[in-house]
Amino acid sequence: MNRSFAMGKKIAPKGSSEEFLRRNVGLQSDDCLIWPYRTNKGYGLAVINGKQKTASRWMCILAHGEPVGQKKHAAHQCGNPACVNPNHLEWKTHKQNMHDKKRHGTDNIGERNGKTNLTEDDVRYIRSAPPNLAPLMQKYNMSKNGISKIRSRLRWAHVE
Numbered sequence: 001m002n003r004s005f006a007m008g009k010k011i012a013p014k015g016s017s018e019e020f021l022r023r024n025v026g027l028q029s030d031d032c033l034i035w036p037y038r039t040n041k042g043y044g045l046a047v048i049n050g051k052q053k054t055a056s057r058w059m060c061i062l063a064h065g066e067p068v069g070q071k072k073h074a075a076h077q078c079g080n081p082a083c084v085n086p087n088h089l090e091w092k093t094h095k096q097n098m099h100d101k102k103r104h105g106t107d108n109i110g111e112r113n114g115k116t117n118l119t120e121d122d123v124r125y126i127r128s129a130p131p132n133l134a135p136l137m138q139k140y141n142m143s144k145n146g147i148s149k150i151r152s153r154l155r156w157a158h159v160e
Contacts, residue, residue: 012037017046021055025062025086032078033085042081059084060091073097079104109158117141123156 012020017037024033035044035055044055060067060074063086075092076083079100083089092100101107111119118140126136126147136147149155 010037012046017055017058018048021046021048021059021062021084024084025059027085027087029085030087031085032080032083032088034080034082035084039082044082044084055084056081056089059086060089062086063089064091067091075100076104079106081106110156118156120156120159123150123159126150 020036027033035046037055038045045052046055046058048058054074056076057074068091070093072091073094073096074089075097076088077090077100078085078088080088098107102109108114110116122140126140127150129136133144133147136142137144140147146155
């Protein structure tokens with residue numbers, strides 16, 4: 001599958017979001033179909049009948065019907081948030097979708113989380129450092145609780 005990512009800023013003219021999705025609902029391609037209009041955090045945004053949702057959610061509704069049962073996510077089998085290929089989308093639970101993100105490498109754990117100042121090497125150092133937490137707290141500008149959670153693997157559990 002072609003997994004190129006796009007960051008569209010172009011606002012879709014009225015009605016063009018729905019027209020694009022309906023035109024492609026029967027797509028017979030295995031390549032990603034990249035949303036050509038505005039995105040937020042990589043996900044396409046579409047307005048249909050005055051309601052804004054992610055373009056992938058709208059496409060999943062059009063291609064597979066409304067989700068049944070508990071709240072479902074329009075999950076990307078390809079791992080590309082800008083993709084709206086109906087063959088790449090399916091309804092999944094939050095837990096299933098998070099598992100897929102981990103498998104695709106598109107989750108935001110560790111260094112991929114834009115809010116962290118730590119690296120995996122920092123985490124390894126914190127875990128191997130002497131028991132005195134004060135120098136670590138100062139060096140990394142972290143609380144005792146934060147350092148302790150890293151050491152006990154409640155945070156950064158994926159790092160060996």
